[in-house]
Amino acid sequence: MNWLFALYFVLNTAVAVALAPLLMGVVKKVKAWAQGRRGQPLLQPYYNLAKLLRKETVVSSNASWVTRATPYLSISVLIVATLSVPLLFLPGKTSAFGNVILFFYLLALANFFMALTGLDGGSTFGGMGSSREMSLSAILEPLVLLTFLTLAFVFKTFDIFGIVGTTSQAGIFSVDPVLILLGAAFFVIIVAETARLPVDNPETHLELTMVHEAMVLEHSGKHLALMETAHAIKQLLLMALFINIFLPFGFATQPTAASVALSLLSFLAKSIILAAAIGLFESSVAKLRLYRVPGFYAVGTFLVVLTIILEVFR
Template sequence: MSVAGVVGGVVQPLVVVAGSPFLVGVMRQVRARLEGRAGAGIGQPWRDLRKLFGKEPITPRGTSEVFRLAPMVLVATTLVVAVVVPFVTTDSALDPVADLFAVVALLAAGTVALALAGLDTGTAFGGMGASREMTIIALVEPTLLVAIFALSVRVGSTNLAAIVSSTLHDPSRVISPVSLLAAVALTVVIVAENGRLPVDNPSTHLELTMVHEAMVLEYAGPDLALVELASAMRLSVFLGLLANLFVPWGIATTAAPLAVLGGVIAVAVKVTVLGGLLAAGEVFLAKLRLFRVPELLAGSFLLALLAVAASFFLA
């Protein structure tokens, strides 16, 4: 564990927690402008969270500890990922946990906890949303593993910090067929994992089309605030992972204050730009019918497999 890793482990979760609601606000504002609306401003998600945290906690009758603990599990797993993944510095605070398989397992654990909470409510919409989410995650997680594994082949390690450092020292890898195929596959994963169009519509009010929102219909007050905050943090984590795996420039290689500040600014700019592009793309997309979603995710898995094959043949 290096000094840079410790500094990154302290700074990164603070940046993710503080900046994630603003990222959601930027994305909503981009969509609003492109649709000809004024928008509520980039600070509206934080105002909504403050209002929800100030409300009285309400728990539906008949639910168990699974329902009550799911928001905290979702936040905790995302925070651990924010600590260990190299976003601001190339070194990780907990290097063994920065492994590809450990990070994907942590992200999947949060999703499973939320799905179990949807089932625990005993409502039709909660069960429907949980069932759809499990279908999606069963197709998404292998793609996430294989896409990043394609990058790890040429490094000889599944450690995310090692992959980022390797790309930083050899920028030509960014435009290689392996990186391009893996980047497209990972982009589809991000869209599906975070319930964005065309897989899911985060602003829908039609229960029959919901996936993520159907699982959290019964949450209110501080619990809903934790779910919303964790969802924004997961989006930031995924976009930060995409940015630093393929465009790691600006990340701090030392613990010097200016280098760390530069790393914070770099990751904030990259994630904001990616979020803005994602929001702009959603304006021109319609939600896919549910039975079409596996076809999209299967296509992304095929691209990830091609990336792995290319990493061996072009090594």
């Protein structure tokens, strides 16, 4: 562990944790505008978290230690996962981070325990949420990994640092035009993984539609604050992957103070634009019936398979 990595550790984690709620707020604000409302203040997610930390934490009497441990586990897992996604600059070679499989399986670890807490309270809603979440995330998994398999065909590496290292040297889309197709597929992944319309509805607490919200229904107080922060960080990380692979301009190629500052500014601008795009996308589609969701994933899978065929037979 050298100084550069220590700096990377601190900056990357700090930026991820600090910006994650803001991007949640941006999506909400854009959705409100699209619906003709003024919407909540941009910083409302921060106020919510502060409020939740002061509130009482109620735990079901049926719940085991899994419910008590999962919020802390989720936030730890997401913070460790943050290290695999360079937000501002690359820390050089590390033996532990940057592996695509490790990154997505860390997310799966958080998901696994979150689904367990859904069953822990012994309520109907929680179980329903876990069941739907595990089913949907299982059929999403091939799409996620196929996208990175295709990226491995393009970049000849499956290491996130390696991919970002290549893209950040190049200009916009100068690496390979097939990345446009992959970018569209990756957008499907972001929408699905962050529990947004048309896969899931983040605004509702209605048993017909909810998936993610049903799982965290039994959490309250600081536990809920931790779960929501973890969820926000997950969204930020996926968006950062999208930005750094498909829109890499502005990413610091050297870890100097000036370029890192520029990198931060460009990341901030790009992530806010992407969050706004997600908000607009959400406003333009309706919630799909649960059994129609695989069809939505199929759209993404189609794009990826098309790209693979282009790559394999070129």
